[in-house]
Amino acid sequence: MKGKVKHAMAADDNDATRPRPTEIEIRDLHKSFGATEVLRGIDLQVAPGEVVCVIGPSGSGKSTLLRCVNLLEEPSRGRIVVSGTDVTDPDVDIDAARRRIGMVFQQFNLFPHLTVSGNLVLPQRRVLGRDRRTADRVARENLRRVALDDKADAYPAQLSGGQQQRVAIARALAMDPRVMLFDEPTSALDPELVGDVLAVMRSLAADGMTMVVVTHEMSFAREVADRVVFMDEGRVVEQGPAAQVIGSPRHERTRDFLTRVLDPAASKL
């Protein structure tokens, strides 16, 4: 499936076996904070199982875009449909919609008053109404998935940043999301801890999870992304296969950005 990306035109596709052409569909999304327009008309479609990496300079609106998808920010205009639910519909049950959208933050945001296992169990019980045994079992399975089953009884403060981020991923996965959003998941980590988190994300992608990843890790984008989206000043400037957008960008602004991001890395190689 990798590389064979279904774009917006997938609706015209003859592939009748695919019941839902897009997992995430964003149309003409605008977002303003007061007088400043942060998103200026974003159109973006993500197919089921697709991994989309969003890159772009700081302040270009990448976080705001992700936060609009699960309505942590309310869009000023436009339409967002996630897994068949129009989350911009004023009548939508947003809590129900969010259950299907996992979000991983730069700062992990684990609940510090609960153990690792408590972090995974509480949302399952309070939000999904799972019984204690089921929630415990699902928690264990997902901790194993991020290779932290031995830390179930630790408190977040006792873990390294990389471990905390993997717990945060497991916590989101325990809710059985259809879509995972990552907002710079490795930006707050010491360089030696980045690899473990990326490994977990790589295996998630291999399992067919639909993922939107805001990241500055170009090697990850190149290797894992089905598609790379370059954003600047609240607009999608250019998008396409990773090799093309990162390897031979068409737009001046993309080239400028990539030189700035890749240069320090290139000098290290």
Added chain:
Amino acid sequence: MTSRLSRRQWRRVSRVVQYALFFVVLGLLVTTADWTRLGNQFAQKDLVARLFPDIITTALVNTVVYTASGFLFGLVLGLVIALMRLSSVAPYRWAAGVYIEIFRGLPALLIFIFVGVAVPLAFPGTEIPGGTYGKVALGLGLVAAAYMAETFRAGIQAVPKGQMEAARSLGFSHTRATVSVIIPQALRIVVPPLTNELVLLFKDSSLVLFLGVTLQERELTKFGRDLASQTANSTPILVAGLCYLLVTVPLGFVVRRLEARAARAR
């Protein structure tokens, strides 16, 4: 020339002088005080015996009841005012702000007198429910609420914004997230200052002295003062004081333990 003292020697000399000063002052106080008269005034054994059991079963119990009712009333009102203070509706924020400024800016005694006089005037024919107990709960609670509201607000705001966002992104409703994620974290932060507020209220319950109360409604201070004037001796005051310390010292100890634990957890 004689050799100058080194810094270390200076520190030692200064230490010796401080010790000496302390014991000289203490010695002066002890030797010049009239211990016989003090003993007669403050520690008459037969009088002490006459205070019991009433000073415990009536006065201390009433002090505890006044404090507890004022604390509970203040706790509920304080939480409401704190939530108003954090509301997105501006008039609620203003009203809460005005309340906090007024009740922190006035002497508690003035509010006590006000409650006793103004409420019957403002609502003729109505009585504050619970008689003296209701009046005291209202007087103490109104003041305590202002301080507790600020404590609650600070506690809730000390929980990072990311906690609410993480909970919402997992599908928690705002209320559920507040109850299961925010309040448990805020509570740990506010327990030490709230316990401190309890100590302050315990002492402020002595303001009941200025309300007309029946014999059965007297708390420690009024009880002590009444018996002191009846017997023309101050022993009841001393015993009442010891009763306060019996509660406030252990509570103060608990507060410091809680504060130390909170500091470690950070």
